[in-house]
Amino acid sequence: MFLLGTQRVNEEAHLEIGGCDCVELAQTHGTPLYVVDEAELRKRCREYRSSFEQRYPDVHVAFAGKALLTMALCRLVEQEGLGLDVASGGELHTALQAGFPPARTHLHGNYKADDEIRLALTSGVSRIIVDSDPELDQINRLAAEMGKVADIAIRVSPGIKPKTHTNIQTGQVDSKFGLGIETGQAMPAIKRTSTLASLNLVGVHCHIGSQLFGLDSYARAIEMMVSFLKAVRDETGLELAELNLGGGLGIKYVEADEPPLVAEFAQVVTDALKEECAKVGLGLPRLVLEPGRSIVGEAGTTLYTAGVIKEVPQVRTYVSVDGGLSDNPRPALYEAEYGVICANRAGEPATEVVTVVGKHCETDTLFRNVLLPPLQPGDILAVQSTGAYNYAMASNYNRFPRPAMVLVNEGCAEVIVRRETYEDLLRCDLIPARLR
Numbered sequence: 001m002f003l004l005g006t007q008r009v010n011e012e013a014h015l016e017i018g019g020c021d022c023v024e025l026a027q028t029h030g031t032p033l034y035v036v037d038e039a040e041l042r043k044r045c046r047e048y049r050s051s052f053e054q055r056y057p058d059v060h061v062a063f064a065g066k067a068l069l070t071m072a073l074c075r076l077v078e079q080e081g082l083g084l085d086v087a088s089g090g091e092l093h094t095a096l097q098a099g100f101p102p103a104r105t106h107l108h109g110n111y112k113a114d115d116e117i118r119l120a121l122t123s124g125v126s127r128i129i130v131d132s133d134p135e136l137d138q139i140n141r142l143a144a145e146m147g148k149v150a151d152i153a154i155r156v157s158p159g160i161k162p163k164t165h166t167n168i169q170t171g172q173v174d175s176k177f178g179l180g181i182e183t184g185q186a187m188p189a190i191k192r193t194s195t196l197a198s199l200n201l202v203g204v205h206c207h208i209g210s211q212l213f214g215l216d217s218y219a220r221a222i223e224m225m226v227s228f229l230k231a232v233r234d235e236t237g238l239e240l241a242e243l244n245l246g247g248g249l250g251i252k253y254v255e256a257d258e259p260p261l262v263a264e265f266a267q268v269v270t271d272a273l274k275e276e277c278a279k280v281g282l283g284l285p286r287l288v289l290e291p292g293r294s295i296v297g298e299a300g301t302t303l304y305t306a307g308v309i310k311e312v313p314q315v316r317t318y319v320s321v322d323g324g325l326s327d328n329p330r331p332a333l334y335e336a337e338y339g340v341i342c343a344n345r346a347g348e349p350a351t352e353v354v355t356v357v358g359k360h361c362e363t364d365t366l367f368r369n370v371l372l373p374p375l376q377p378g379d380i381l382a383v384q385s386t387g388a389y390n391y392a393m394a395s396n397y398n399r400f401p402r403p404a405m406v407l408v409n410e411g412c413a414e415v416i417v418r419r420e421t422y423e424d425l426l427r428c429d430l431i432p433a434r435l436r
Contacts, residue, residue, distance in 0.1 A: 017301055060289075064290045213260060225243060226273070301382050306319050324400075
């Protein structure tokens with residue numbers, strides 16, 4: 001068992017987060033329940049700002065909302081001085097409704113509908129990250145129609161394939177994201193922006209992948225991107241002012257994971273960027289980063305209630321819980337692993353290996369071969385590091401209502417997402433007159 005953030009085992013031998021007893025949280029708010037550790041989340045925001053700002057003259061950290069976005073999260077990251085990276089009209093609408101400053105917001109996406117781009121232009125987002133050549137024309141057309149000039153950055157694929165799950169590699173040549181340097185697509189797009197009157201090119205963007213532990217991948221990406229910036233200057237005379245390196249730093253999911261510290265990440269990135277720019281005679285660009293998982297991932301815990309416990313003799317013991325892939329699809333998508341704690345008996349020795357499964361009409365294996373105390377129906381299981389891409393990817397499969405989410409801090413638990421009801425599931429359903 002390992003503990004993260006403000007987690008501790010209290011005098012009742014219960015797991016506690018943010019001064020709140022997890023057993024009491026489950027009793028009060030029900031399960032499954034997403035629990036967000038406010039102190040840990042704020043700590044990570046501050047680590048990013050301080051680690052980079054003390055090492056680099058001009059840096060902007062934007063939280064990647066795709067990892068977890070609610071109106072309360074928008075307020076929190078705004079208070080911590082971060083920007084916001086949104087990847088859809090829905091994420092942008094959430095930010096706007098929360099009052100997040102559009103001037104600190106970037107819009108991403110490999111397919112942006114006209115309405116999404118119009119919303120970005122109307123609200124005044126800081127940057128639209130262009131993902132393809134046709135999108136240049138699309139944004140230029142819409143901006144011209146609205147009498148605006150859109151500030152853009154072009155997403156470039158540096159051709160790097162880092163060590164991580166295939167589904168979350170994003171910077172290799174064969175990718176749906178960005179314009180390839182090696183394929184010869186990136187430079188023509190840069191040059192063409194000068195012919196489009198309603199676009200203002202401010203920089204370039206890249207993102208090589210998620211859940212990365214190897215910092216050498218970032219050093220290689222910086223080398224590729226600075227070389228590209230030099231080529232842009234040499235061929236066009238344009239010295240771009242901004243380099244956005246995206247996000248992707250890994251977090252601790254299981255005991256054996258040893259992710260880099262944010263300070264180590266900052267040192268590698270800033271040293272490499274200064275060195276590469278000096279080599280080619282470029283001024284230092286504004287550095288933009290978009291961390292998501294590494295800010296909110298370890299701050300999140302999911303609570304479940306154990307139900308049916310079934311032993312398959314000489315094979316395994318299955319423990320069914322009251323959630324599953326509808327609230328955490330990552331094990332099904334990526335074979336993701338997690339640390340699991342028996343929250344109501346956190347002080348007891350873990351002596352039995354079990355496989356925790358969900359209650360959906362699928363194999364729905366959540367956590368395979370985890371070591372826990374001998375479990376009983378009604379025990380509360382706490383799953384570590386579920387702050388990123390759990391609620392964000394949650395669904396209503398099997399017509400499950402999505403869980404509630406609480407923000408905990410100094411003994412106070414506040415609901416920031418209410419639990420869906422069966423009535424919520426029917427909110428958009430219609431019955432045609434001929435079927436009545």
